[in-house]
Each structure stands twice: as structure tokens, then as C-alpha cells.
Amino acid sequence: MLHLYHTADVERKVEEEEGEFKMKLTLVKKKKGKLTFDVSGTTPAYINTLRRVFMTHVPTMAISTVEFRQNSSSLYDEMIAHRLGLLALKTDLKSYNVPEKGAPESAATHATLTLKTVGPKIVYASELKSSDSKIVPVYPETPITVLLDHQELEFVATAHLGFGRDHAKWSTGLVSYYYKPKITVNNKSAKFAEFINKYPSQIKSKGTIDADKIDTAELIDACKDICEDIVKIEYSENQTDFIFTIESWGQLSPEEIVEEGIKQYDAQLDEFKKLVKDI
Incomplete structure (x- = not known):
């Protein structure tokens, strides 16, 4: 049961x-x-x-619609809108709700980000002006486009809460797991001098191998087939860890x-x- x-x-x-x-x-x-x-x-x-x-x-906040009022840059409206949609925005879950289908927009469901600028310049995410000081780009130095002399860019973007299951722009991040192995290190192995230079530098400490530093899936994979007499990696049949x-x-x-x-x-x-x- x-x-x-x-x-x-x-x-x-x-x-x-x-x-x-x-x-x-x-x-x-x-x-x-x-x-x-x-x-x-x-x-x-x-x-x-x-x-x-x-x-x-x-749910996270991401730009979902963009209204262009002026765009004389070399990029189409759609390309700039795509870049804006993929900007990671700081998210305030206490102040905003996920919009329901068919429901009218309200201050609790969206934030507005605007931009108006003239070239020559590189336009960065930091130039976006938000209706809410909490909803701003996570990485302000992200370039949006390049404007030449006298080229203009002006738009109003609307950001909503959404889910990564619906679009990658709402994904929260990278979440991963791997089976926890048992790692045995023998720094006194007779083969130590022969194989030590083949191990990643990240796991070495004062000329020896530190088992505690073999702490990622990538480092485990890098170590497992070099020499089992030095670094032995084993997995339990009962895989619950x-x-x-x-x-x-x-x-x-x-x-x-x-x-x-x-x-x-x-x-x-x-x-x-x-x-x-x-x-």
C-alpha cells in the first residue's frame, strides 16, 4: 500500500x-x-x-510581448523581441501572480519595461526602464543590438510570470543529479608517479589527490578510467543515493x-x- x-x-x-x-x-x-x-x-x-x-x-518573470514604436536598426523587430524574451529578469513572487487565461491584465500580473534611444551605440539590457524597480535584467551588460548614426530604437515590453514547461525563457535554471559513488583514493600506490599527471589539476593538493575535490559528475568521469589502483570509483547496486x-x-x-x-x-x-x- x-x-x-x-x-x-x-x-x-x-x-x-x-x-x-x-x-x-x-x-x-x-x-x-x-x-x-x-x-x-x-x-x-x-x-x-x-x-x-x-x-x-x-514561475519566473520574462518578457512576453513587445510593442515597437521605432526600429531603424539592422535587426528585424522579431529578432529583437526574441532577444528581449530570453533576458533573465529578477522575479518577485510575492508581488505578482501568474495571469489566468482570459483574465484582464492588472498591476499584479505584469510589469512594463521601456526603451528609447538613438545611435551610434551598443544597446544594453541595463538601458531598460522598468515600471517596477524589482523587475530588472539579471545581467545588465547583455547586448540587445547595435545602432549606427541616427538609427533609433523605441519599444514597450510587457513581462509576465510563466513556467518553463511552456517556454524555455521561463526556465529557472539548470537542475541535475547523478548517482553518488564511493570514491577510494590511494596516494601510496606504486603506480602513482606514472599516472598522477593524467588526473585533473582540480583534484590535486600538494602533490596528492584529494577525494573530497572529486565532487562533480565531470570530475568523476574524468577520473574513473585512469587507474583503479589510485582512484577507484564504485556504485552500489542499491542506487538510492x-x-x-x-x-x-x-x-x-x-x-x-x-x-x-x-x-x-x-x-x-x-x-x-x-x-x-x-x-
Whole structure:
């Protein structure tokens, strides 16, 4: 028998006939815009569900429509609009709502960004003037287009909340996972001098290999086939342990992505439960 618990709980339980599993989460690394967790006691299906939820089911702000009033640059309106749509915008989930189909626009559903300028110059995202000081480009030095002498560009852009499942411009970032291996390092191996130069420099410390620095899927792949007598990488048959990474594009912090993603997932579970009851 399967029992569902909200993912907002400190520990999520999944009880099955075979026994009980408890998911545990430990912070491995934290830096600006990126979080890495050690997740144990779960399944590939569930960890991949979280990955998809965090990437495509968390709303972010992005430009969805552009009204051009003047454009004498070398780029078509459509090309500039496409570039504007892909600008990452700081997102304020407390002040804005996802617009409903057919509902009129309101201050709670959209923000306006305007630009009016004349060449010669490179037009950057920093020149956009927002109706809300919180909704601004994450990367202000992103170039939009180049204007030559006397060329003009003027437009009004409207930004809405949306989901990555509908368009990539609303994606929150890169979310990935890989199976957590057991890494054994033997710095006293007889083959150490022969193979040490073949290992990535990132994992070396004072002439030895530091197992703690083999902390990404790329470094694990780079090390696994060089010499098992020096670096041995093993995977358990019972694959329930993972390294889970969230790297934000900047609209939201990784912490906000996790918090909002869990809310969205819980809401979907509640809706599913209601639909099942109505059958």
C-alpha cells in the first residue's frame, strides 16, 4: 500500500509492502546561485520528478510581448523581441501572480519595461526602464543590438510570470543529479608517479589527490578510467543515493526555487488527490 505525504515535511515517507524509506538531505556546497545536496533514501523516479518540478514548474518573470514604436536598426523587430524574451529578469513572487487565461491584465500580473534611444551605440539590457524597480535584467551588460548614426530604437515590453514547461525563457535554471559513488583514493600506490599527471589539476593538493575535490559528475568521469589502483570509483547496486545540484539563471535564488517548487508540487498532489476522489 502506498501512502503519500507532502514534500514540505522534514522527512518524506513512502511506505510500501517491502518496507519504509526515509529521504535524507545534506547540504554539500553552497555558493552564489548554486546549491548542491547529498540526497539519500529515494529513487531515480522521485529525484527526477523534483528536478523537472524545480526547472519547469516554478514561475519566473520574462518578457512576453513587445510593442515597437521605432526600429531603424539592422535587426528585424522579431529578432529583437526574441532577444528581449530570453533576458533573465529578477522575479518577485510575492508581488505578482501568474495571469489566468482570459483574465484582464492588472498591476499584479505584469510589469512594463521601456526603451528609447538613438545611435551610434551598443544597446544594453541595463538601458531598460522598468515600471517596477524589482523587475530588472539579471545581467545588465547583455547586448540587445547595435545602432549606427541616427538609427533609433523605441519599444514597450510587457513581462509576465510563466513556467518553463511552456517556454524555455521561463526556465529557472539548470537542475541535475547523478548517482553518488564511493570514491577510494590511494596516494601510496606504486603506480602513482606514472599516472598522477593524467588526473585533473582540480583534484590535486600538494602533490596528492584529494577525494573530497572529486565532487562533480565531470570530475568523476574524468577520473574513473585512469587507474583503479589510485582512484577507484564504485556504485552500489542499491542506487538510492544521489548528488543533486540547482544552478539558478538568476531570476530566483536556489533557495527560492526549492521553496516554490515544493509548494507547486504539493498543490499538484492535492489536485490529483481531489480528482481521484471525484472518480
